[in-house]
Amino acid sequence: MDDSYALAATLSRAARTADKPNAADLSHHLSDLAKARITSPLKAMYKYMQRPGMLMLAGAPLPRFFLWRGLPPPEYFPFVRPRASISLFGIASELTKHLQLALQESISAQTLARNSYKTTQIGFGAWLWSWISGGATATDSWSIPKHDSDPTRIQLASALQYGTAAGLAPLAQFIHAFTERVYQPGYADFHTVINAGSTDAWGKIVGTLCNPGDGVLCEEWTYPSALATAWPADIKPVPLPMDGQGMTAEGMDQLLGSWNPDEHDGMSRPRVLYTIPVCQNPTGATMSLERKKAIYALAVKYDVIIVEDDPYYFLQAGEYEPSPPARAASLPKKTETDDEFIASLVPSYLKIDYEGRVVRIDTFSKTICPGSRLGWTTTNPIFAERIERANESSTQSASGFAQALVGKLLAEEWKLEGYLRWLKGIKAQYRDRRNLMVDALLDLSHASLDARQAGAGFEYWTRDALARDEKGFVAGIDGGASEKGGEGAGRRILSFVSPQGGMFVWLRVHFATHPRFHSKPTNELLAELWEDLAEHNVLIAPGTMFSARDFPQQPPKEEGALAVAEEGDAFFRIAFSTATAEQIHEAAKIIAQRVEHFFRA
């Protein structure tokens, strides 16, 4: 580690709470690539860079690679008015002050107030009425000055210059403090590294921890872009079975405990696990703390690094309550404190991580905006340093525009409390969207299907007592549906577990009771149903796109490419994050109608 890194480590140590251990040494997990990442031997240079009065003609006064760059002067940034104009005049007069003021502004923003979204409201969009009608919601206007007399504050002259891989200092400090306050890591010397978005962060993490030929444990249904990032480097997914809470500890223990490389094309036992533990993409599943503890214990047992990709963390909104009184009772108090808000979220893996074996990926994509391409990684100092090296020889740093604008908003305008207030509002918005989506799916008025509660989930049943297929045979008496075949009227054809917020409902289609179940592969039936829905103007995502077992997905319609899903079940992912209330209602209605029609055929 070089001097700059030592500095960051000191900062981190200063923030340490006395009763927590430091991270264990897990450096044996570093990949060959990570070990081969070189740094520049600049110790001697660094000493002189700190010295006042130095004539700097070496390039950027920054550690490591940046010294090698040619550095344009800030006068030539069109977004920044020239600094020289101030220092040219030594006169301490009103004129100077006036000039200085005139030179202050370069980029301004008008942003929503931190309390724009109510924390207890029902019905997303409703707040707009209060705002238009002169209600409480307001906007803030602020500017990022070109220079600030306080060098620790965000200013364009430095934010738009080459930056360090560690990121803009005020934003980096905010992120470190936020991580400590909200996630409460179980060890003291955790590091946070700003990155250029979660996908880039994951690519660098997998490159830091895996060698070609290695496998990565993951949920059997998962975000395929994560698999696509690792795949070209010959790092393959190793799917784990899931239930309504995500991957199961039993499945993980069984797989790793009995791992035999010969049964896995020579792949040695995976040492990295990739998980989306909250409102998972695509299944919407949220892991409980107990589940996380069980998985973590297995990670310790089998020496596995857990990569926690958690973009939906602040979109977790608790259980769905169908009855209005229960729903009202489940709302947070208007006086909810920050501690209560934090406690209302399932703890991150970081909180139970006493060894530093969790690498957590955070993003501003879902809470500020995806276009920021900005997030951060929290991990132990050894991994963090190698990830910084990976940044240095690729993206170098996240965009200075993004860091300055998001950094100003969070670190200097909203501050920690203000951002927490914003997140409470965002959480409430997604709770309302989730309620709306599930309400719409359960609304029987538009469908000829029966909706029934079944444990934590819901099921759709046909109203026909016994359906017959085109050849006149009774359908629905084998496969996964057979046991239910006799329970009252109809066949169970759809089911889902209500998500705890987030953006997705994972709709399970029980094709075993479909009349053509025995004559067609399940995924072909799924593709047919998907096309029928699309032809009726509802575009949802076929679950096959998210399969870690069949990754990379083969183009549909290709001969023999369609795998038969076990037990005749297949899935759709319904995204409810952007549609309007009317669109969600209309889509739910069409889905119920078309599915019912499809199972009648």
Add this chain to the structure above:
Amino acid sequence: MDDSYALAATLSRAARTADKPNAADLSHHLSDLAKARITSPLKAMYKYMQRPGMLMLAGAPLPRFFLWRGLPPPEYFPFVRPRASISLFGIASELTKHLQLALQESISAQTLARNSYKTTQIGFGAWLWSWISGGATATDSWSIPKHDSDPTRIQLASALQYGTAAGLAPLAQFIHAFTERVYQPGYADFHTVINAGSTDAWGKIVGTLCNPGDGVLCEEWTYPSALATAWPADIKPVPLPMDGQGMTAEGMDQLLGSWNPDEHDGMSRPRVLYTIPVCQNPTGATMSLERKKAIYALAVKYDVIIVEDDPYYFLQAGEYEPSPPARAASLPKKTETDDEFIASLVPSYLKIDYEGRVVRIDTFSKTICPGSRLGWTTTNPIFAERIERANESSTQSASGFAQALVGKLLAEEWKLEGYLRWLKGIKAQYRDRRNLMVDALLDLSHASLDARQAGAGFEYWTRDALARDEKGFVAGIDGGASEKGGEGAGRRILSFVSPQGGMFVWLRVHFATHPRFHSKPTNELLAELWEDLAEHNVLIAPGTMFSARDFPQQPPKEEGALAVAEEGDAFFRIAFSTATAEQIHEAAKIIAQRVEHFFRA
């Protein structure tokens, strides 16, 4: 190639000039990694995404990986006021207009006028006086609206959403048009791909074209960060000899023509060449068109892909003219047209590239600001598509903040002509800086050294007739200096080729005449002199940092790590891009004094 890519290809074809060929098929250059980059089979999905009236619950209405993402609604971006508030009211009244206006602004900027810097001025900083005193220079204020009735214009609601790897459309179109206008590629179907900065672009290019174990041809002195990016993937530099114009065609022909893998640890003949052709980092060398043509012809002969990393292209300012009349005569006319300006720059490799075997890297770092982390890659369609895939599974796209702000400035405020006007001013600024730097080095009033012009370069000679070392022996009568030993008084101890703009002077130190030349490795003498300069408050970069032969550089002071440079020459890189005129003068004075003193010892 999927549909989105076909679309981009159509765009590109539309811009094609009739008389140019398309790129050759160079797909045999794709690396194993590039071949393994998978895309999503979304053809069926894409068809429905285009259909009006679709209820989109599939995720992002964007091609390839983005469909898989959960998409937050723009109402929740704090930088964007909610769209819904406008459409909620159907009333076409003054109220609506008023509301709409009030809702327009989200991010504003105050930027320098495109003509802030004179194209013919002498003395950087001088313009400030005219500005302060109410002269011509002004600033522009502009805002990026949240929504625009013209969907083709830049607006935050889409710029801050997930973007495509191809980048924000107005910026992407500007970049394509700029590339065609300024670089005039020699083939028709070139593609431009927006990236997150040059280093990231280079990493993706080298990953697209090289397999582990491959070599990359490069200048023997080069930007070490480029080597550090490739190194961990076992892609090693293969240095080519340089002269005052950069790498030589003879050196390249000789190396490739006689390539024997056995003499290179089994490495097969390199198929990729990395070059910084203009105002090179660190040597400041600029390749002439003739040199480029010769290198290109060899690239065709040996089937080599040329990667042209050209951050200093618009900083090239022509030859240094020591005499004031010649300097004044070399200035561009005040009425210089855009065509004349473009013609004043040595053509890019793109212009002579009739096969599509050049991959050009452009960046906004030196012309707008480094913090943008924004640039673009120009190459043939096949390579471009694989680079886009690499973007998709890492950075995905450059930051939306950066794309929106730079895109608005260039594509909608300045437009092509305005940006060219800005570049003329930037070029003039760097010409003045270069003149100032070389003037300062040649100013004998502060040194006890003689400066002499020697061809395209300059030399410093001591004034002592015959120096003796501490033991009383005559020094400077062997090594590289021996032949000059008798020519008049003094020893040649420093020399440099005046750079054609850019940011760097490459100062050659002729250690062969140093009294301790025979008792110390040259690089140790260099390190001693470097430390002496630093102790006297001048920080410059030792040339050893930029050696492709000794990459990665070993920590100095380590036993046996210092290589002996050939002929007793070693180098310093002096960066003149950020220092003030006073600092540059002071530094030059100190350098001359300390070097003279060092050679006296």
